[in-house]
Amino acid sequence: MAEKRDYTTVEHKKPYRYEEDGLHVTRGCGWSAPGCHLGCGVLLYTDDDGRLVKVEGDPENPFNQGRLCVRCLDLPEVVYSPDRILHPLKRDRGNRGKDRWEQVGWDEVLDEIAGIILEAKEAYGPESVAFYSGTGRDIGQYITRLCWGFNSPNFVFMMSGQSCYSPRVAGCFSTSGSFWVGDYAQQFPDRYDNPQWEQPDLIVIWGNNPVVSNSDGLYGHWVVDCMKRGTKAIVIDPRLTWLASRAELFLQIRPGTDGALALGMANYLVENDLYDREFVDLWCYGFEELAERARDYPLDEVAEITEIPAEEIAAAARRIGAAERAILQWGVAIDQIKETIPTAQAVLALFEITGNIGKPGTMQQPASILNYAAGWGSEFLTPEQEAKRIGQEAHPLIKMGFQECVTDDYIRCLETGEPYPIKVAWMQTTNPLACTGVDAKRTLAAHMNIDTIVVVDLFMTPTAMALADYFLPACTYAERNGLRIGDGAQRAETINKAIEPLGESRSDMQITLDIGKRISPEAWPWETVEDLFSDILEETGHSFEEMQELAPGYPPFDYRMHEKGLLRTDGNPGFQTATGRIELWSTLYNSLGLDPLPSYEEPVPSPRSTPELTGEYPLVLTTGARVWSMFHSEHRQIPRMRALHPEPLVYVNPATAAQHGVKDGDWVWLENQHGRCKRQVRETPIVNERTVSTDHAWWRPEAPCELDEGLYDLWDLTVENLLPYDCGTSGFGANYKNTICKMYPVGEGE
Numbered sequence: 020m021a022e023k024r025d026y027t028t029v030e031h032k033k034p035y036r037y038e039e040d041g042l043h044v045t046r047g048c049g050w051s052a053p054g055c056h057l058g059c060g061v062l063l064y065t066d067d068d069g070r071l072v073k074v075e076g077d078p079e080n081p082f083n084q085g086r087l088c089v090r091c092l093d094l095p096e097v098v099y100s101p102d103r104i105l106h107p108l109k110r111d112r113g114n115r116g117k118d119r120w121e122q123v124g125w126d127e128v129l130d131e132i133a134g135i136i137l138e139a140k141e142a143y144g145p146e147s148v149a150f151y152s153g154t155g156r157d158i159g160q161y162i163t164r165l166c167w168g169f170n171s172p173n174f175v176f177m178m179s180g181q182s183c184y185s186p187r188v189a190g191c192f193s194t195s196g197s198f199w200v201g202d203y204a205q206q207f208p209d210r211y212d213n214p215q216w217e218q219p220d221l222i223v224i225w226g227n228n229p230v231v232s233n234s235d236g237l238y239g240h241w242v243v244d245c246m247k248r249g250t251k252a253i254v255i256d257p258r259l260t261w262l263a264s265r266a267e268l269f270l271q272i273r274p275g276t277d278g279a280l281a282l283g284m285a286n287y288l289v290e291n292d293l294y295d296r297e298f299v300d301l302w303c304y305g306f307e308e309l310a311e312r313a314r315d316y317p318l319d320e321v322a323e324i325t326e327i328p329a330e331e332i333a334a335a336a337r338r339i340g341a342a343e344r345a346i347l348q349w350g351v352a353i354d355q356i357k358e359t360i361p362t363a364q365a366v367l368a369l370f371e372i373t374g375n376i377g378k379p380g381t382m383q384q385p386a387s388i389l390n391y392a393a394g395w396g397s398e399f400l401t402p403e404q405e406a407k408r409i410g411q412e413a414h415p416l417i418k419m420g421f422q423e424c425v426t427d428d429y430i431r432c433l434e435t436g437e438p439y440p441i442k443v444a445w446m447q448t449t450n451p452l453a454c455t456g457v458d459a460k461r462t463l464a465a466h467m468n469i470d471t472i473v474v475v476d477l478f479m480t481p482t483a484m485a486l487a488d489y490f491l492p493a494c495t496y497a498e499r500n501g502l503r504i505g506d507g508a509q510r511a512e513t514i515n516k517a518i519e520p521l522g523e524s525r526s527d528m529q530i531t532l533d534i535g536k537r538i539s540p541e542a543w544p545w546e547t548v549e550d551l552f553s554d555i556l557e558e559t560g561h562s563f564e565e566m567q568e569l570a571p572g573y574p575p576f577d578y579r580m581h582e583k584g585l586l587r588t589d590g591n592p593g594f595q596t597a598t599g600r601i602e603l604w605s606t607l608y609n610s611l612g613l614d615p616l617p618s619y620e621e622p623v624p625s626p627r628s629t630p631e632l633t634g635e636y637p638l639v640l641t642t643g644a645r646v647w648s649m650f651h652s653e654h655r656q657i658p659r660m661r662a663l664h665p666e667p668l669v670y671v672n673p674a675t676a677a678q679h680g681v682k683d684g685d686w687v688w689l690e691n692q693h694g695r696c697k698r699q700v701r702e703t704p705i706v707n708e709r710t711v712s713t714d715h716a717w718w719r720p721e722a723p724c725e726l727d728e729g730l731y732d733l734w735d736l737t738v739e740n741l742l743p744y745d746c747g748t749s750g751f752g753a754n755y756k757n758t759i760c761k762m763y764p765v766g767e768g769e
């Protein structure tokens with residue numbers, strides 16, 4: 020029985036279903052599909068024929084307060100897209116890569132897949148079945164439950180070094196026992212009016228573009244809301260983003276050098292006595308050692324490495340030191356650096372030694388929501404099986420992240436069959452060939468060694484076309500019920516079905532329950548998904564049906580948890596680490612043979628580490644900066660969203676374009692020692708003359724689909740051709756956002 024906690028719910032003027040101007044309105048929350056990191060409050064409008072006609076932001080929902088982005092506003096186009104797959108499909112193993120599918124019935128196909136999974140378990144053990152997920156969508160925890168419930172340790176997120184979010188989470192947990200998020204009053208239903216909340220003086224936006232990406236549970240407008248109230252911003256980015264143009268300081272960093280910058284700033288803070296001595300004395304361990312390490316990073320050297328003028332670095336450090344309340348608003352650019360762990364450690368340390376932890380308007384541990392977010396179903400995974408997780412032996416730190424395999428070890432396992440073969444892959448919400456995996460050709464070849472691959476998606480994708488033996492059609496959030504209680508959520512929301520699922524498509528939760536009951540019934544005791552949701556909600560004291568009316572529900576929240584003994588399992592004040600303090604010198608890293616202190620390693624290749632390659636590849640390339648209308652590889656087949664961004668772009672400084680003899684709209688190849696991809700030039704002054712930035716996850720749903728016809732133009736378009744599998748020492752991190760390249764025009768007929 021979960022212990023009940025007092026959840027505060029929001030007062031609504033109307034029930035969750037009501038009528039308005041001849042339309043039916045369903046209030047709820049929108050998570051995925053289509054892809055998203057948030058869960059905004061939405062109003063879904065349907066007509067008498069049961070068709071979704073429009074979606075609006077819910078003004079009563081404290082999270083987004085009526086605001087909504089293009090991907091929800093355009094939801095009807097996604098729901099009714101003629102490209103959606105609406106029936107389960109099957110293909111003979113020998114026909115992988117060919118458009119030769121057979122329509123099959125759900126019961127038959129689920130029985131067949133379950134049979135194959137159980138056979139693999141019998142012959143090779145549960146570890147021979149791997150379960151894949153993409154980025155944090157609301158199905159994430161159900162996929163891990165499917166994996167652990169089946170006693171397989173192999174949950175796979177196919178990014179080299181799991182380079183999204185997990186590195187920052189692992190880095191925070193390892194050194195401080197918590198994950199810290201900025202305090203934008205998101206834990207209070209009355210938000211900025213809550214008397215406990217205090218406004219931050221400063222938000223440091225570091226390798227993140229919140230107004231576009233709305234990442235990891237943060238609604239980007241909150242940053243703007245604070246700025247409108249007087250909060251100042253510093254932006255650290257190679258691109259002059261919209262927020263950077265409104266910031267007090269913009270540090271245009273050379274991609275991948277964030278660790279050096281952070282250490283240089285730490286050194287400046289210590290040398291000039293700008294840190295919070297009292298907080299450090301009371302709550303931090305290893306300050307002297309950190310100070311000594313930081314001394315290796317004097318300002319002028321750091322200026323040379325990062326290519327940021329020394330006085331700007333000093334000014335930013337002084338601002339952080341002077342702020343009463345500062346937020347670190349960091350993003351995936353920190354994870355997408357090969358040595359991400361020491362980088363994250365250095366960046367975080369700046370906010371720790373300045374005491375920006377636990378006070379209102381600084382960094383908080385989000386109120387934990389239900390046991391669902393923290394290892395739901397992991398009780399089914401036995402220690403013997405857990406010890407077999409791919410990559411765990413070589414990289415024990417992965418236990419501090421999301422308990423994913425180390426992808427770089429996993430791909431070797433697919434290639435060699437060592438230490439054991441992977442026989443079945445269940446892929447739900449991910450498109451590894453077009454997006455997560457680097458080196459697309461290697462990713463493809465390695466996966467060809469898996470006997471059976473199941474893909475659960477809404478659309479045919481390059482991954483499914485090349486690799487799937489079974490395709491199971493999922494539906495959008497408008498077509499099903501669900502819960503929003505994942506990472507950094509601070510609230511329980513219900514997703515409320517507004518229309519019937521199209522064709523035979525099913526909710527992801529229903530699909531996991533259906534297959535779970537067949538392969539590990541003990542882990543899936545519920546009759547319906549709504550029973551399952553009610554069980555998850557038990558600690559709120561409300562059933563799913565009650566929550567549909569009441570949501571969002573907010574759990575109790577406290578500031579200064581470390582002073583109150585709320586962070587440690589033993590109830591003592593302090594942090595959940597071996598020393599009870601924030602460990603600037605990490606006892607955990609030390610015990611694992613990792614450097615206990617933050618450090619900087621120059622990325623390879625780069626103008627500094629491989630000067631011999633600069634003649635051939637003079638440009639620095641950063642990849643994947645998010646765009647409004649696309650969530651990774653999605654939405655290319657949705658006309659209005661595609662119209663906002665019809666082609667894969669490379670953003671080039673006008674002077675650089677001129678030097679290369681190309682202009683806006685021209686097609687070019689970006690190429691380095693690993694491979695090349697095609698791009699259309701967008702001239703813009705937001706990047707400097709040496710750096711180019713390009714979109715990721717491109718393919719063309721309208722292009723010939725079969726593997727030997729180009730796989731939707733994937734081989735020409737994917738930027739992952741230029742990036743190798745190469746994770747950091749800890750098993751986390753890879754250089755997705757920094758490499759080198761050259762640029763030249765696409766030839767005629769190419």
Ligand SMILES: Nc1nc2c(c(=O)[nH]1)N[C@H]1C(S)=C(S)[C@@H](COP(=O)(O)OP(=O)(O)OC[C@H]3O[C@@H](n4cnc5c(=O)[nH]c(N)nc54)[C@H](O)[C@@H]3O)O[C@H]1N2
Binds near residue numbers: 642
């Ligand atoms: N070069 C470069 N590569 C990158 C990045 C970068 O910055 N640069 N960023 C990386 C990051 S941070 C991440 S997290 C990964 C993301 O990688 P993925 O999460 O694998 O993202 P997608 O390629 O969009 O694949 C998602 C697939 O899931 C489907 N889908 C969406 N919602 C749902 C749903 O609710 N149910 C089901 N069943 N399917 C759904 C979509 O149709 C799509 O085909 O990519 C990474 N790749």
Ligand SMILES: Nc1nc2c(c(=O)[nH]1)N[C@H]1C(S)=C(S)[C@@H](COP(=O)(O)OP(=O)(O)OC[C@H]3O[C@@H](n4cnc5c(=O)[nH]c(N)nc54)[C@H](O)[C@@H]3O)O[C@H]1N2
Binds near residue numbers: 226
């Ligand atoms: N519309 C949309 N929203 C998304 C996604 C999407 O695909 N589309 N993907 C979701 C996912 S999975 C994630 S992880 C989040 C990511 O959300 P963000 O963290 O905001 O990710 P990006 O936009 O990839 O990168 C943020 C910024 O880092 C900058 N940058 C690039 N290289 C470096 C570097 O070396 N150092 C520094 N300091 N900055 C650098 C980029 O120019 C960019 O402005 O977004 C989520 N939200």
Ligand SMILES: [Mo]
Binds near residue numbers: 154183184351
């Ligand atoms: Mo991500």
